[in-house]
Amino acid sequence: MYTSINPQLKSKFFVSPAEIRRAIYVHFIPDQIHLFLHKKGLGLSACVQRDKDGHPNCIERCSSTYPLTYPPASCSIYTLRLRSSWGSHWRCEESVKTDGNITAEALLLACKRMCIDVVEMMADIAVFQINDLDMLRILVLHSSVLKPGRSSTFASTFLSCVLPSLKELHISLRLSLSIYGALENAGNSTGSESSSMDHSISAWTGLRPAIERLGNLRRLRIWLDHGEPCSWSMVNERAVLSPLAPLSNNPNLDISIDLPKLHPKWENPDRHFTEDSPPLTLTIHRRYRQRYHGVESSDGSIDAKHDPDFPILYEVADLYYMTMEIVEEMERASWQRGEDPIKEFLDDSIVCSLPTI
Structure with missing residues (x-):
């Protein structure tokens, strides 16, 4: 298959059974690997996300030096984490900027024979993570050339080995509203968009055919x-996600899409996948969106702002020993009546607390 690769038959390591080599490699390969671009090309980093890193109250993003002042409105580390384009993988983004490479990368640089061995095993046992459109565009471009062979760059060699055998792919994107707007209007493009916006659009619109070419995914x-x-309801979900619907025709591919919950005040069956509108043929899971955001002030400083999406009464569940289902139902009914759910809840709480005469 790789006729241009020296089989390294003089090496005792490579004449040993493949099972032994794989048993050694597995100790160096993380369960999940982030692919990202940097000035030197393609980078690989182990996923270090923790269970509560995506908690809507963003507690884990607080620096350990601010344990008693949550939320620390002026803590630069905290506000930067709130703005991370990697979303709930903010810890992984920090790791990339500090530690960077995974241990297995040393094996990839040893020789081409070992590189191919390790990369093919990565594709077989590891989950690959992509967190930005630039990296997604590279994957889309390389998915159309899945034949391994001579290559001038590490990225090309790596992806030509990984993609044909890739089993599991996670794509986490926290994009600007302008990009979502461009994706919504991609079919009506006038050609006047900037080159960076064109690349963003092509990365997303090329995703479905790219996935269809990954036969082992x-x-x-x-x-x-x-x-x-x-x-989140400002985004036209239908325009963004409907192009992916044909992927449901592949019975061997398990697909799920994780989206924030819709706000009852803004949800629209023409723009969103609501309970009463035609569903997407792919599985959608809804989550609570982060409730604190890093907002840039006019002087350039970044402060934490509590600006929750639905349900705004999220904290009520713990304070009043209510289930989130009840809180959501109560707030949804309030929005549908055109009322302010906070005012209604406070008024009801006051009435309920009055003594019976």
């Missing part, structure tokens, strides 16, 4: 959000 997870404090 068995699981695809897509996580989406935008980077503004306003509601």
